[in-house]
Structure formats: C-alpha cells, structure tokens
Amino acid sequence: MKAPLKTCAAHRPGRPAASRAALVAAVLWPLLAAAGTAHAELPSPELSHELTRLENPGPAPDFMLKDMDERAHSLSAYRGKVVMLNFWATWCPPCRREIPSMESIYQDLGKSGFVVLAVNEFETPDHVFAYTGQLSVFPTFPILFDHDSKVSQAYGVKGLPTTVLIDKQGRIVYRAVGGRDFDHPEVREIVRALLARDAGDAAKPGSGGDASR
C-alpha cells in the first residue's frame, strides 16, 4: 500500500501537542483504517459510484454556514441549481479519497448549474486549510463549517462521508453513505439529467443513469 503521506499532515499550526497527535493520527488512520495493512493487501473498500435514488424526495433542510473566508452560504440561495452536499472531515480516509472526484465533476459541470458544497464537521478553518493545501487536488468548491454538527443532524447523517444530491426544486433526490467515485460517467449522467430538468419540473428523479438504485 502506498499511503498518501503528503496529504496527511492534518494538524493545526500553533498547537504543538495537538499537532503531533494529529500527525500520528493522520498517518496511522489511513494505514490502519483505509488500507488495513501496508503489505498484506487488505483492500480498502472500493469507491463505488452507486447513488441511492429516494422514492419520495423530501425538502432539503435549509441552513446558513460560513466558508473558509467567513462568507455565509445558505442552501436556499442555490435554489434552481443542482447541489451535491457532502458531509466530511479531514480524519476520514474515504472523505479524502472522494475529494478529487468531487472536484472533477464540479470542474466539468459547475458552469451548467451544478454546485458542490463540502460541509466539514467539527473542525476549524485553520485545520482544514492546512489539510487541503497538501492535497494533490485542491478543492475549488466551497467548504463550509458545521461546527456544532447541527446541519448534519438535520440531514440525518450518522457517519462520514455522507452525500446527498439536491435537485433544482430543493429536494433530496439521491443519497450515498460512505465514499464514492463521483467522477464516474453514470454519476455525471444523473447530474446532467437533474440539470436538464426545469426547476418547476415535478417529474420524479432518476431517469438519468444506471448508478441509481
């Protein structure tokens, strides 16, 4: 296993004890949890591309969260766009693994009305900034901070990462628990299908791809 050590220095400058601990954690958790063993080839779970289509899409709870630059983002401000809402944390290996795929699909479809909002749980902007600065792919989508986890609770998130797709009408139409490869063609097809619908279209979601279940 090749641990992506260069992405793992997830510590907060100015806090030596915590920094050392965070470095140990950031190095060990990917080794132990994501890949299991360095040479025994215990595979980390493959990142599938399956998204679960919700039979009865409900309204996505609105929220107001700040990004790294202290700018406030409300979900309702994105009404009329297709939103991928991803709940994550730096210590979560699959969260790290899916970031490049989120960035890729955001780069390709962002100009068509597709938005990625990565909601970080319980961490500080300093911590996350140091972390993202060492990723091979720097995320350009907004990273929001859910310091008290109230937004994740409103979405019923039990584990990280969890991702939902919200349609132009503000409804949660797809859900994925655990890491995913969002750059997969079938996921893109789902997003494109959602983008193609009018905001007032009451048609059921899910006609656009085999990644849905």
Next chain:
Amino acid sequence: MTVIRPPFRLAGLIVLLGCTVQAPAFAGDVQVFTDDTSGLLSWKAQHPGFSLQFIQLLPDYVRAVYSARGLSEDVVELMAGYCVFGTIIKNESDQPLSYRVADWRYLTQDGQAHPIKTKTEWLKQWQDMGVAFRWSLLPDDQTFAPGDWSQGFTTLPLPPDTPVKLHYTWSQQGKTYEGTFENLRCAPARAPRR
C-alpha cells in the same frame, strides 16, 4: 426470524497463520491480516453481500485521534483506556441491509457475553463531560442501501492484548444473519514492531 450461521471453524488457525506469514490468510469467511510495519492485526469477515472488518488500533493512536480534535485530557485517556477497533461495514449486495450494535456481543475468556457500548451511550457520557464532538464512533444502527458503507470505532472495556470473541448480526429482507470473530485480540499497548 431466520438465523443463518456461517462457518468459522478455522479462524483460530488462520490468526496464527496470519501472524506467522504476514500475508492474507483465508478460511471460510474470515481473513486475517498483519501489518508488516507495525505488526498489528486486522480481520475481515466476508459474507455474501456483507463484509465487516475489525482493525487493531493502538492506545496511542486513539489518544492522537481525540487529542487532535481538541478533546480534554480526561476524555482522551478515557478512550485510550478502552480496547478500540477500527470497524468497517459494507453492503455489497443489491438489497438494503441493516445492523444494530446493540445486538452484538463480545465474549470474554470466561465465556460471558457482554453488550458493546453504543455510540449513543458514549455521546451521553461525552455530553456529561462537556464534549460536543460526535464523530469517530461506529453509528449504533444503520440501514445501508446497496453500495453504502461506514466506518468507526468499536470500544470494548478490555486491557491491551486481550483475546476476545465478537458476535455480530445484520438483517436483510426480513432475515437476520450472524457471524462470529472467534479470535479477535485487542491491540497491544505498543506496536509489536517499530
């Protein structure tokens, strides 16, 4: 309720082999892995459409995780005093499945079965200790759609290096399935290799 018991007869032998040859060993549904660098062990139970992994975590690692989240020394040492396994659960089937940690049991060497402390129980204790952090622990219960998976810590009140069995269940389409890790072992106090 139908209960299906998969075979785990050679699990003990496989743990031994896994420790010896440092390569994935396989018997029935359980694979044992040894980290060449640290010497730490992990176990993976593979069932049709369902997999469960338990990964030894060192007390120092547990300290590091919680210290890095800014939790108090009391909380950090409390957690590091437990036998902690990293746990990964995955739905690899084409139907939803669910699990409940409250239904799982660990068996100590005296043969006694004990419930596993759930995330809800931990969160209540943390809340009483002034902790708002609510992540890292394996969720109490989840229903996974196809392709869903999750990970988190499972905690047992056992000393380092203690052998333990762990009985787990999951449900799918009205049936409850079960399995047992016959030869789990808590992480040692320090990594076997450095």
